[in-house]
Amino acid sequence: MDCGGPTTNKDKLLVIMGATGAGKSRLSLDLTACFPPATFEVINADKMQVYKGLDITTNKLPVPERLGVPHHLLGEFDSLDGEVTPAKFRELAAQAVSGVISRRKVPVLVGGSNSFIHALVVDLFEPGFNVFDGDSVTVSISSELRYNCCFLWVDVSLVVLTEYLSKRVDEMLDGDAAELAEFYNSVEDDSVVRTGIRKSIGVASSAGILGSTRRREVARRWGTMTRYEEKHTGRNEKTGIGGRRFGKERVVGPSVKIVNHFLEE
Template sequence: MASRRHKKIVIVMGPTGCGKTKLSLDLASRFFPSSEIINADKIQVYRGLAITTNKIPPSDRRQIPHHLLGDFESSDSHPELTPSDFRLSASSLISQIHSRRNTPIIVGGSNSFIYGLLAKAFDPDSDVFTDSDSAICKALRYSCCFIWVDVSPAVLSEYLARRVDEMMEAGMFEELEEFFGGGESDPVSGRGLQRAIGVPEFRRYFERKARGDWTRDGDVAEREAYEEAVRAIKDNTCQLAKRQLTKIIRLRDSAGWDLKRVDATAALRAAMAGRTAELWERQVVEPSRNIVKRFLMGE
C-alpha cells in the first residue's frame, strides 16, 4: 500500500468550524498512520495568538507531524505569506514527506492557498476567486483526493457563535489583551495576525482602555464595548465561512475538481446537543476513511 501512495496527496477542506482538523487527526492517527499534516490556513501559519486563531495545541496532535502551523513570524520585518510562498513551502514539504514514503494531508480553510499549491498553471498576479476575467486552472500538479466537509449554513452559524464564546472562556480575551498591550498590534500594516478575526474587532476596545475611557465612562460602557466586539467576531466568522464555501463551489463547478462531499451537519448538531460522537463516526469519519482508502489503493 505504501508504494501506491507515492505522489498522492489528501486534501481536507471546508469552511471554518466544520471539523477539518478533527477529521484529519482521526484519519492520520487511526487509519493512515504514515501520514503528515500540512496546515493550509493563511492565519494559522503565523506564530502567536494560538487561541484567537484556533490552532490545535501540540498536546492534541496525537503525535502526528504537523507542518506550517505557527512557523512564520508576523511583523513588519517579515513579509506576509502569499499563495506563491505557500506553493513553494508546501511543495517542498510534500516532496520530503513523499521521500519518507508517507502521505501528505493538506488541511485548511484557505482556498487561495490550496489553489495556489495545486493548480498546475498558477498566476500569482491574478485571483481566480475575485477576478471574473481570470481563467481558473483545471489541471492539478498532484494526484489528489479532496474531502469537502460540508455543514448547513444555519447549523454552522449556530456552532460558530458557540465556539466564539468557548474561545473567550478559554482565554482569548486575555490573549488579545497581551497582544495589544505588548505593542504587537499595528493597525497600519493590516497583515499577518492583524487580519486574524478578533484583532480588528477588539482594537477599538483596547484603544479606549489604554486611554482610560473606562475609568471615565464606567463598567456599563466597557461591558457594552466588549459585547459589541464579541458580536462582531461572531458575525465576521460566519461571513468568512460563507466566503470559503463560495470559493469551494467555484473550485468544484468552474475548475471541475473532484471534491468528495461529506455532510457533517447532523454530527455537528448532535455535538452541540451534547450527544455521543456516533454520528461523527458514522457520517463523517467512515465515509472519509473509505474515500481515502480507495484513493491510496488506486481503486
C-alpha cells in the same frame, strides 16, 4: 470528494477542505486514527494559522491534541517579517510535501484558505492572477494538477455551523480578549492592521476597543462583534454547499473508504 484522473505518475496529496468551523482538523485526526501509525503528516493551509501567536483567536490545534501526528507550516512564521502570500505558500508547502513523501508518508493538506490550496495544487500558478475574482478570465486558470490529489470537502449545514461558531466564540472569548490585548501591547507599529495574522477574524476590527481600561467592557464589546463576524464568515463560505451533520457515520466512515481506495490506486 474528487479523486482520480490521469495522475498515476504524480505524488499523492490528500486535501481536506471546508468552511470555518466545519471540522477539517478533526477529520484529519480521525483519519489518522483509522490507519496504521505514521501513515500521514499534516500540512496546514490556513492563511492565519501559518503565523506565530494568537493561538486561541486563530483556533490552532494544540500540540497535545495532535495525537503525535507531525504538523507543518502551523504557527511557524512571524507576521512582522512580512505576509505569507499564496506564491510563498506554494514554495513552502511544496517543500513540506516533498519532505513528507521522502519519509514514505502521505501528506495531508488541511485548511480553509482556498487561495493557498489552489496555489499549491495547480501545475501552473500565476502569482498576479486571482482565480477567485469573479471578473477574472477563466481561460487563464490552470486545469492541470501538480499532484495526484484526493479532495475531501467537509460539508456542514448552515444552521449547525452557525450554532457551533456561536458556541466556539463564547468558549474562547475570555482567552481571546487577553490574548489580543497582549498581542497589541507587543506591537509597536499599528499603522498596518490588515496584513498577516491581523487578518484573523476580529483582530483588526478589535484594535479600536482594546485600549479600554475596563477588561469586562472590552470582552463584552469584542465578543458581540466577533460573534457576528465569525457567523458572517461561515455564512459566506457556506454559500452553495448542501448541508450534512459532521459525525463518524456520515463523514469519517465514508472518508476512510475513499482514502483507502485512493492510497491503493
